[in-house]
Amino acid sequence: MNLILLGAPGAGKGTQAEILSKKLDIPTISTGNILRAAIRNGTPVGLRAKSFMDAGQLVPDEVIIGIIGERLAAEDCQKGCILDGMPRTIAQAEALEKAGIPIHAVVALDISEEEILRRMSGRRVCASCGSSYNVEAVPPRVEGICDNCGGELIQREDDTPETVKARLAVYHKETEPLVGFYDQRGLLRRVEVSSTKEGTTAKILDVLTIKA
Numbered sequence: 001m002n003l004i005l006l007g008a009p010g011a012g013k014g015t016q017a018e019i020l021s022k023k024l025d026i027p028t029i030s031t032g033n034i035l036r037a038a039i040r041n042g043t044p045v046g047l048r049a050k051s052f053m054d055a056g057q058l059v060p061d062e063v064i065i066g067i068i069g070e071r072l073a074a075e076d077c078q079k080g081c082i083l084d085g086m087p088r089t090i091a092q093a094e095a096l097e098k099a100g101i102p103i104h105a106v107v108a109l110d111i112s113e114e115e116i117l118r119r120m121s122g123r124r125v126c127a128s129c130g131s132s133y134n135v136e137a138v139p140p141r142v143e144g145i146c147d148n149c150g151g152e153l154i155q156r157e158d159d160t161p162e163t164v165k166a167r168l169a170v171y172h173k174e175t176e177p178l179v180g181f182y183d184q185r186g187l188l189r190r191v192e193v194s195s196t197k198e199g200t201t202a203k204i205l206d207v208l209t210i211k212a
Contacts (some may be wrong), residue, residue: 001024001079001080001102001208002072002080002081002083002101002102002103002104003020003026003080003081003082003083003103003106003107003141003208004012004082004086004087004103004105004106004107004182005017005082005084005102005106005107005109006081006106006107006108006175006178006179006182007108007109007110007111007122007193008082008111008113008115008116008168008171008176009116009164009167009168009171010107010111010119010120010164011109011111011116011193012111012193012197012200013084013108013109014084014165015184016109016197016200016201016204017084019096019197019201020082020201020204021082021187023201023205024079024080024082024210025079025211026076026077026079026080026081026082026189027077027078027081027082028081028082028084029071029072029074029081029082029083029084029086030084030085031064031068031084031085031086032085033069033084034067034068034071035049035064035067035137036168037057038067039053039073040069043067043070045063045066045067045070046067048063048066049063049064049067054133061091061092062095062099063094064086064092064096065092065096065098065101066099068083068086068096068099068101069099069101072101080104081184083103087178088174088175089174089175089177089178090177090178090181093129093178093182103182103187104187105187105189105208106182106187106188107176107189107191107204107207107208108179108182108188108190108191109191109193109200110190110191110192110193110197111192112192113168115193116164116168117161117164117165118136119134119137120159120164121160121161121164122134122135122136122137122154123155123156123159124144124153124154124155125138125153125154125155125156126146126147126148126149126152126153126154126155127147127151127152127153128149128150128151128152129148129149129151131146131147131148131149133146133153135188140153157172187210189204189207189208191203191204191209
């Protein structure tokens, strides 16, 4: 099963991808990670991507698709994968189809903007070790202090209300149209995000008709 998770920033895609990867025993493929790996390993597509990056240009969709195709040929992807961060636009989704990369299901995580703003404004990250917290859902034992290393917890610029609203605007314009794109192809499964990550996982497994 090649699976795509769609949803606004803060909907919990990364968390669910990690859980589903373990439950289904399939890897999560992050486009950023495989792009860096392809460049590091000097694959033909990786070298082509590097030429664009060295010139300060965005890596074209067809090159990204080529790198995904290389990664999907690996042994650990024989049972499928979860695509993380791809596709982000209709053009990228069409490029996946053109390359013959099959998508078996697309799960759209539905969550209100009010809830996203509440969630993301509560996120804190340790300035020293990078551990993540949430002042409501996963608070540290001592306010403002990391449980793991005692470092200071900070709010990332990405998580301020102003930045979150800007990221949501980009999502609505560029990525949200994918919901209709995959719905037309009969691949879309909608899931209302629960108050707990376990609840959301159970709903995802249910719409995919996979036993928990």
